Structure formats: C-alpha cells, structure tokens
Amino acid sequence: MTKRRDIHDAWNEMVLAWKMVWQASHDLEFWAAFMLHCDRLHGLAREQGLVELEVALRPLLGMLAGLADPGEAQKSQADLLLPNVFAAVRDACSLTPRRKQSDLTIGENEGLPLVIVLTPEVESMAELLLQMENYGYSFRVFSDFMGGMQFALAQRAVTVLIDLPAQVDLQTRALIRQANQAGLKWFAMSQQGDFHLRLQAVRLEAQGFFQLPLTVSTLVDALDPLAYPAREEPYRVMILDDSATVLASVKKALEPMPNLSLRAIREPDRVLETLLDFSPDVLLLDFHMQDCTGLEVAKIIRQNKAFESIPIVYLTSETSVEIQLEAMRHGGDDFLTKPISQAQLVNTVMAKAERYRSLRKMMVEDSLTGLFNHVKTKALLQQALLQGERQALPVCYAILDIDHFKRVNDSYGHAVGDRVLRTLARYLKQRLRRSDVVGRYGGEEFAIVFFDATLEQAEERLNSIREGFSRIYHAYDEGIFSVTFSAGLAHFPAYTHLMELMVAADTALYAAKRAGRNRVGRAPAG
Numbered sequence: 001m002t003k004r005r006d007i008h009d010a011w012n013e014m015v016l017a018w019k020m021v022w023q024a025s026h027d028l029e030f031w032a033a034f035m036l037h038c039d040r041l042h043g044l045a046r047e048q049g050l051v052e053l054e055v056a057l058r059p060l061l062g063m064l065a066g067l068a069d070p071g072e073a074q075k076s077q078a079d080l081l082l083p084n085v086f087a088a089v090r091d092a093c094s095l096t097p098r099r100k101q102s103d104l105t106i107g108e109n110e111g112l113p114l115v116i117v118l119t120p121e122v123e124s125m126a127e128l129l130l131q132m133e134n135y136g137y138s139f140r141v142f143s144d145f146m147g148g149m150q151f152a153l154a155q156r157a158v159t160v161l162i163d164l165p166a167q168v169d170l171q172t173r174a175l176i177r178q179a180n181q182a183g184l185k186w187f188a189m190s191q192q193g194d195f196h197l198r199l200q201a202v203r204l205e206a207q208g209f210f211q212l213p214l215t216v217s218t219l220v221d222a223l224d225p226l227a228y229p230a231r232e233e234p235y236r237v238m239i240l241d242d243s244a245t246v247l248a249s250v251k252k253a254l255e256p257m258p259n260l261s262l263r264a265i266r267e268p269d270r271v272l273e274t275l276l277d278f279s280p281d282v283l284l285l286d287f288h289m290q291d292c293t294g295l296e297v298a299k300i301i302r303q304n305k306a307f308e309s310i311p312i313v314y315l316t317s318e319t320s321v322e323i324q325l326e327a328m329r330h331g332g333d334d335f336l337t338k339p340i341s342q343a344q345l346v347n348t349v350m351a352k353a354e355r356y357r358s359l360r361k362m363m364v365e366d367s368l369t370g371l372f373n374h375v376k377t378k379a380l381l382q383q384a385l386l387q388g389e390r391q392a393l394p395v396c397y398a399i400l401d402i403d404h405f406k407r408v409n410d411s412y413g414h415a416v417g418d419r420v421l422r423t424l425a426r427y428l429k430q431r432l433r434r435s436d437v438v439g440r441y442g443g444e445e446f447a448i449v450f451f452d453a454t455l456e457q458a459e460e461r462l463n464s465i466r467e468g469f470s471r472i473y474h475a476y477d478e479g480i481f482s483v484t485f486s487a488g489l490a491h492f493p494a495y496t497h498l499m500e501l502m503v504a505a506d507t508a509l510y511a512a513k514r515a516g517r518n519r520v521g522r523a524p525a526g
C-alpha cells in the first residue's frame with residue numbers, strides 16, 4: 001500500500017509513542033519520546049520534499065517545543081492536530097493521490113468492503129478509521145453528504161454511517177430515503193443519544209444507532225455481519241424409503257423449501273455410504289421395508305460412532321404405541337405417521353435439523369470466540385496433513401500466544417482480557433483465507449492451519465497479522481493500550497506426523513518468547 005516505507009514506519013512509531021502519552025499524559029518522558037518521533041517524521045518529510053506533511057507537522061512541533069508541564073489539556077490539543085498529520089502521511093504513502101472527492105480516505109485496497117462516513121467533523125474520525133483499516137475495511141469520509149451518498153450508491157458501499165444533526169433537515173431525509181430505496185444499509189451516529197433522535201433514526205429505518213465517541217469494537221461488531229455475512233449451509237435431509245410414492249410426496253413437500261437440500265434413496269444397503277457422503281442433519285427412515293425393518297437399519301447406523309447422534313425420524317403407518325416406544329428405545333428420535341401432513345413433515349424436519357446443527361456447533365466451537373475449539377482444531381490439522389500428503393501440498397501450522405496476557409488481566413480486568421481474545425479471534429478470521437483453519441487452542445493460545453502454503457508464505461502472512469494486531473488499540477475505562485503476540489511456525493513435509501509438527505511449533509513459540517516476544521519463530525527444517 002505504501003511506496004514510502006520509511007514515512008509509514010516513522011508514522012507508526014510516532015503512533016506507538018502517542019499511545020504511551022495517551023495512557024500517562026503527565027509523564028514528560030513519554031512526551032519527549034513522542035516529540036523525537038515527530039521530529040524524525042518532520043526530518044523525513046523535509047528530505048523527501050513532502051511539503052504538506054511538513055506543514056501539517058509544524059503546529060504540533062510548535063506546541064511540543066513549548067511543553068513544560070504537560071497534562072490532559074495538551075493531550076487534547078495534540079489530539080486535534082494529529083488527524084491533519086495523519087491525512088498528510090496517507091497522501092504521501094498512497095500509491096494514488098488522494099481523490100479530492102472525499103475528505104479522508106482510509107484503505108485504498110480494492111475489494112475491501114467500503115464504508116462511507118458522512119460527517120461535518122471529518123478529522124474527528126481519523127484515528128478510529130485508521131484502526132478500522134486493521135480490520136479489513138476501506139473508508140471514505142465526506143463532509144458533503146450529497147456527494148458522499150452518491151459515491152456510496154455508485155460504489156456499492158456496504159454501509160453508510162450518517163452523523164445525524166439534532167434536527168434532521170429535509171436534505172438529509174431525502175438522502176436517507178434514497179439509500180433506503182436502493183437497499184443501502186445505513187447507521188445513525190450522533191454526539192447526542194436522546195430518545196427523540198433515536199426515534200427519528202428508527203423511523204428513517206436506520207440499521208442501528210451509535211452514540212459518539214465510537215469504539216472500534218462497537219463498529220466492527222455492527223459492520224461485520226453486513227460485510228461478511230455468515231454462509232449458512234442448507235440443512236441436509238436424507239430419506240430412506242423403499243416406496244417410490246412416499247419418496248415422491250416427501251420430495252414434493254421438502255424440495256421447494258429454501259435452505260434445504262434433500263437426498264433420497266430406496267435401497268437400505270446404501271445407507272452407510274450415503275450417510276458418509278451426504279452427512280445429513282436428519283434422517284427420515286421408513287419403518288417397514290421389504291428386506292429389513294427401519295429398526296434394524298437404525299441399529300446398524302448407531303453401531304457406527306460417527307453416526308450415533310444423527311436424528312432419526314421414522315416414517316410409519318404403525319400406530320401401536322408399544323412398537324413406537326420400542327423403536328424409540330433403539331435409536332429413533334421421532335415418529336411421523338403416514339399419511340404425513342406436509343406441515344407436520346416440514347416442522348419436524350426443520351426442528352430436528354436445527355437442533356442437531358446447534359448441538360454439533362457447540363461441540364466444535366469455542367464459546368468465547370466462536371473459533372474452532374482445541375479438539376476440532378486438532379482434528380482439522382490431522383485432516384489437512386492427510387490431504388497435504390495425498391495431494392503433495394505443503395501445510396503450515398502456527399501456534400500463537402498473546403504476550404504478557406496476565407498483565408492485561410491484572411491491569412485492566414478479566415472482562416477486558418476477554419475482549420482482547422475476541423478481537424484477536426476476529427482479526428485472525430478476517431486476515432486469513434477461508435481455506436485456513438483458525439482455532440482457539442486454550443487460554444490465550446490460538447492455532448492456525450495454513451493449507452497449501454509454504455513456510456515463507458505462512459511466515460509472511462503471520463508477520464503481517466502480528467504487525468497489524470500490535471497497532472490495534474484496546475479500550476479500558478480510563479484509556480487505551482495495545483498488545484502483541486508471539487508465534488511458532490512449523491510445516492509439513494518437514495514434520496510429517498501430527499504430534500511432531502505440533503511440538504515443533506510449540507518449541508518455536510517458546511524460542512520466540514525467549515528471544516523477546518512479538519515475533520514469529522520458525523521450527524528448524526526437521
């Protein structure tokens with residue numbers, strides 16, 4: 001994204017120094033360190049003839065030069081000046097010059113979900129939006145609401161954030177109506193959070209309301225479902241019935257259902273292979289077939305550990321309660337008595353499938369972060385290794401551990417610690433490919449499986465994630481802080497067995513910790 005790496009790096013260091021000031025604005029030493037970084041950036045700007053950046057830095061340097069007894073007032077003053085510097089840095093580093101049509105541009109990357117912000121207070125958004133860039137969004141901020149909305153519509157923005165004035169004027173109403181008509185989702189934001197304004201936002205069909213100042217986590221929580229909608233796979237329903245008439249009527253009832261995929265078979269001896277291949281969320285099973293009973297088929301299915309919890313619903317004309325109870329004792333979950341009403345069939349199938357899905361989700365997901373849990377991550381790593389071996393493709397495995405996480409809990413509280421874990425989880429998911437596996441290994445440890453990636457590719461990706469994550473601010477009651485992580489990386493085929501690979505990554509992680517943390521360690525070639 002940048003062609004002036006040194007400017008970019010100097011700015012990042014300046015931001016890190018600023019964070020220290022933010023946390024202790026009375027500490028002169030932190031101010032002095034911050035000033036050194038400002039000086040350095042200024043020097044680079046002069047060397048490279050970046051006049052805009054030089055000019056933007058001048059008031060800040062002037063203020064810092066006269067600093068004697070710093071505190072909150074000086075912090076606020078610098079807070080006002082920094083967005084200008086930031087905008088000039090962006091201009092200097094941008095591959096393409098900043099387009100004049102928007103007042104502030106964050107994230108030039110093509111393909112990133114675009115968010116448009118309409119606000120008269122353009123500069124006040126700069127820091128927040130810089131943070132959001134780390135989460136994979138690109139932003140345009142407009143003070144001209146009309147121009148901004150046109151841009152949003154033309155560029156198919158994911159959403160628009162509109163700074164609502166206390167009295168929503170006619171022009172803003174017209175713009176909002178235009179967005180609603182085009183199906184463009186928008187959020188209201190305002191310094192005020194009074195009932196009257198919230199009511200107006202609701203009536204104007206806002207997706208949500210943000211009271212300013214806005215935190216990164218609130219914004220990401222609201223934007224993620226729009227930008228990255230969860231891909232809900234259709235429920236898979238399998239039916240085994242030797243009657244063509246029953247199959248036809250079940251198909252007629254279920255096939256038009258959206259979000260449902262049906263697989264029908266008539267031969268009992270194909271049941272195991274079809275279960276394996278189709279992996280249904282519910283099985284409809286004929287109770288009386290020519291060659292065997294449904295009860296016998298259910299027993300065969302339940303002998304197999306992989307299928308022991310699939311819901312089985314019998315289709316039967318059997319009305320004897322005793323026989324039905326006997327069948328339930330042997331692995332059945334429900335009965336549908338023929339002739340089956342369409343509504344009853346659809347309701348039963350959906351209820352069973354939904355419950356089975358959420359049960360399976362609970363079994364594989366970590367409840368805090370929504371990532372795969374330890375057991376599932378390990379199983380997926382094993383699967384990736386087998387696939388890598390079959391297809392002669394490299395597989396990398398990384399274990400990540402947040403640095404000094406105990407201090408985060410001790411200094412800011414367990415709840416803030418939990419939020420950091422969730423932030424890292426979300427950040428990892430956003431920055432990795434869909435084909436990569438991300439899991440929470442336990443505590444403050446995470447694991448990644450990079451499929452079909454060389455050690456160099458995985459290391460580069462991991463380092464970029466590590467740097468990005470270290471730039472994210474985490475908020476607590478009284479300010480902000482940042483954290484880093486260390487990682488250990490090992491790869492297949494250098495390590496062919498699961499345990500060898502995991503131990504190698506673990507050893508590399510501890511070497512990275514010993515070497516000073518905030519780095520990626522590589523396991524030796526094996």
Ligand SMILES: Nc1nc2c(ncn2[C@@H]2O[C@H](COP(=O)(O)OP(=O)(O)OP(=O)(O)O)[C@@H](O)[C@H]2O)c(=O)[nH]1
Pocket residue numbers: 368401402403404405406407409413414415416417418421442443444513517
């Ligand atoms: N908030 C929160 N903390 C957790 C969770 N699981 C583990 N922890 C904490 O994570 C911390 C891990 O601390 P240590 O193993 O000493 O390591 P560290 O402080 O990260 O230090 P290094 O790994 O050596 O950089 C402990 O304080 C645990 O209580 C969790 O789910 N939520």
